[in-house]
Amino acid sequence: xxxxxxxxxxxxxxxxxxxxxxxxxxxxxxxxxxxxxxxxxxxxxxxxxxxxxxxxxxxxxxxxxxxxxxxxxxxxxxxxxxxxxxxxxxxxxxxxxxxxxxxxxxxxxxxxxxxxxxxxxxxxxxxxxxxxxxxxxxxxxxxxxxxxxxxxxxxxxxxxxxxxxxxxxxxxxxxxxxxxxxxxxxxxxxxxxxxxxxxxxxxxxxxxxxxxxxxxxxxxxxxxxxxxxxxxxxxxxxxxxxxxxxxxxxxxxxxxxxxxxxxxxxxxxxxxxxxxxxxxxxxxxxxxxxxxxxxx
Numbered sequence: 001x002x003x004x005x006x007x008x009x010x011x012x013x014x015x016x017x018x019x020x021x022x023x024x025x026x027x028x029x030x031x032x033x034x035x036x037x038x039x040x041x042x043x044x045x046x047x048x049x050x051x052x053x054x055x056x057x058x059x060x061x062x063x064x065x066x067x068x069x070x071x072x073x074x075x076x077x078x079x080x081x082x083x084x085x086x087x088x089x090x091x092x093x094x095x096x097x098x099x100x101x102x103x104x105x106x107x108x109x110x111x112x113x114x115x116x117x118x119x120x121x122x123x124x125x126x127x128x129x130x131x132x133x134x135x136x137x138x139x140x141x142x143x144x145x146x147x148x149x150x151x152x153x154x155x156x157x158x159x160x161x162x163x164x165x166x167x168x169x170x171x172x173x174x175x176x177x178x179x180x181x182x183x184x185x186x187x188x189x190x191x192x193x194x195x196x197x198x199x200x201x202x203x204x205x206x207x208x209x210x211x212x213x214x215x216x217x218x219x220x221x222x223x224x225x226x227x228x229x230x231x232x233x234x235x236x237x238x239x240x241x242x243x244x245x246x247x248x249x250x251x252x253x254x255x256x257x258x259x260x261x262x263x264x265x266x267x268x269x270x271x272x273x274x275x276x277x278x279x280x281x282x283x284x285x286x287x288x289x290x291x292x293x294x295x296x
Contacts, residue, residue: 015153024136027132043083059090060087119152127156133156155174156177160199171211182219183229204240205240212241216244221250247278248295250273255268275295278294
């Protein structure tokens with residue numbers, strides 16, 4: 001079984017053509033700007049929408065684990081909650097929801113194949129996203145093999161933060177790697193995101209040596225974190241033999257998810273980053289024979 005956060009049909013980003021994006025749960029990073037914090041935990045998680053809650057205590061009465069309390073705000077003990085969803089069923093105002101579910105490979109494939117005709121007409125396919133798609137490695141590798149055998153174009157949106165053996169195993173089956181490059185300084189990368197710099201560097205080096213034509217480097221541009229790294233990232237992409245760098249401007253679209261998980265969103269006070277602020281790097285990329293795209 002594989003823990004899935006969401007399956008998005010008719011996606012027109014994160015790969016060519018019309019795609020189905022499978023958001024897999026589990027991630028070894030903790031990026032403070034993350035738009036999908038509900039994917040960090042591999043298990044389904046309970047989310048609470050404060051703006052819908054009237055404190056009727058129906059959820060408290062339904063919970064058999066005594067995981068819920070009001071102090072006076074809704075409080076959840078995640079160490080006790082087992083995701084049974086009794087509280088979700090009891091909430092008539094839909095202030096509670098479970099994010100994530102366990103699916104077997106055939107269930108996932110059945111969902112994917114609903115749009116076969118659109119993939120064929122648009123040269124689209126399937127994108128594995130997350131979380132970190134390879135966090136549930138053994139199960140996801142079987143999914144990758146199954147989708148590959150059925151002829152789907154496969155894109156992998158990945159952090160590269162795992163043992164190199166994982167990457168070597170999946171590489172023959174992946175048509176496009178969307179490789180995150182968050183920061184080039186190992187100490188800062190590890191401190192802010194929790195990544196293992198050696199894992200990440202090994203992943204980039206391996207792909208550079210074996211299939212650079214299958215790689216798009218993707219850099220989330222984050223206030224007060226890596227704005228000074230953009231040209232350096234383009235330079236590195238050029239040295240490694242890659243041809244494209246996508247700059248992803250900071251956005252705060254994940255703010256509500258942080259709040260629904262009862263987490264403080266560290267970037268709540270930061271404005272959305274306008275694409276226009278990054279346009280100058282398109283010209284810089286040309287000097288390095290790198291196509292720089294603003295957005296994913």
